[in-house]
Amino acid sequence: MPSAVPFLVLVAMVLSPLLRHIVTLAVARRPPIRLFTAATVGAVLVVHYSATDPLHYLALGVTVLAGLPAVWIDHYQFRLPDLLTLGPYPLLAAVVIATADADRMVRIPIAAGIVMTAYALGVLAGQLGMGDVKLAGMLSFSLAWNDGTTPLIAVVATLVVSAPWAVAALVRRRRRLPYGPAMVTGSALALLVSA
Template sequence: MTNPDWAEPVIRRRLAVLAAAVVVLALVAWRVGPAPDLPAFGYLAVVGVALTFIDVALKRLPDPVTLPSYAAGLLLLGLAALFTDRGGARFTHALLGMAALFVLYALQWLVAPNQIGLGDVKLAGVLGLYLGWLGLPAWVAGVCAGYVLAAVWSLALLVSRRATLRTQIPYGPFMLAGVLAAVLAYG
């Protein structure tokens, strides 16, 4: 029996997701090293790749993937805090980072709901948790990197006339790329 016409693209897409997850996970593991917070950042790496592919394909960040990441991040970073020097302070910074980035994106959504999706707001809290764990310089760098990457991509699309000012782009991948950059720089 031959494969249906849809099977080959699905297989290629799954292999692309798997390959990207392996690369990102390897980079994160290399940067974080054998530290108590490696499971937390490993989780974020794998979920981040999945969310990137989903957002690019569907322009959505699904709650069944995003919302459990709050519990997973809090649990894994909370456990890491027990075995990390100044773990309590780092976990407090993680909570503050989570709240601050959630509020920042929620305000953006309230001011310009056509420019940012509610899924981005929900993802922001998760990303703020991890960036906060790394400290204020990493938090600022990760947030700014996401904005800069999205701006560069958008300008490239506008200049190449592949988009207009009304074109919506998935923003989650840029948020996640900014966090990955911060992890690689500060992890």
Template sequence: MWGSLLGALLLGVAAWASTPVVLRHASSRTSRTSRTGTASSAPPTTSPWVRRRAHVPLAAVAGAGVMALPAGPVLTATLAVAALGLALLVTVDLAVHRLPDRLVAALAVVVLAGLLAATLLGEGTWSDLGRAAGAGVAVGAGFLVLCLLTPSGLGLGDVKLAGVLALPLGWFSWSAVLAGLVLSFVTGGLVALALLLARRADRRTPIAFGPFLGLGAALAVAAAAMAPA
């Protein structure tokens, strides 16, 4: 219990301190560039997701969950930092429907370095690391095909994020990878259906998929980590 509270506090504070990062990537200007090519001087406006600091409670909940997992210290630290990065990405995606390459790349570096360190320190095996890398490549390639087939449904940001999130899932098992993907599409589909039924959206309304990728991965990691050996 105390570990979860500490994790929630630490990641919540870290997320609050990272607010400038979210603002930088999620702010948009109220007017477009003029016909002469001169950029508008209108002040930037931000989404309610950003104004309400959605990344802070997201990171706090993730921190509590990570600290409750029965994992080694290196893997726990890796998942915690990854959860923080994911909270920032989810908030930006909700705000502007974009997953910035720099944030996704930073998340990838954190996860790969953490899994490598966990392997070297005996918290996992080289087979676990190889499976994680294979999962990242396989899921990234699969999502790229989906993106090319349905460009209006998935973006390249979703492709990159899916590949990165497949790394920790693959570390646990291929079953965790499959579970994460299924949960992502199921939760995304249910929310889209609910919005359609409530007439809050139509078939042309863009819906950010990054949050559902993150949710599916988080649930799958939790289930895999808590499963009996």
């Protein structure tokens, strides 16, 4: 419903300084306000256009509230804090249980487990950190809401999105690359493609 878009943009603009403050407290740096606000507005609009029911809306909202500050912290410090990656798990699990949909209650943990296993292989190869594994699980709760393929689409989209960043890091001779921003961007693209 397009009439809700101006209200959602307003909500995002109110949320943006609060989420930005979380990042500032964690890393003692302020993300660029325009870029952070644009990311928040984009995330809220992705939630709006991809949520299929009120509980999915809630799951996506929780994911955005935790995921957006987490990826900015990852950008600055190459770490994804447990508070923001593991903290939402109980609430997301409660939302899934609240659906009373047996298929969903089975599909989501299986999809999260598969995606987390794939990311754990990246940890074993020395290319990813455990924070990426935890973030992948959190994202999978919202991605696998309607089907089990959306998390897989997100993994592929993440690889595509991260490729230019990886090339830029190689050119600049950087050995470390925050993967969280690419994961969240790939997940947003997967949600939009699957909506």
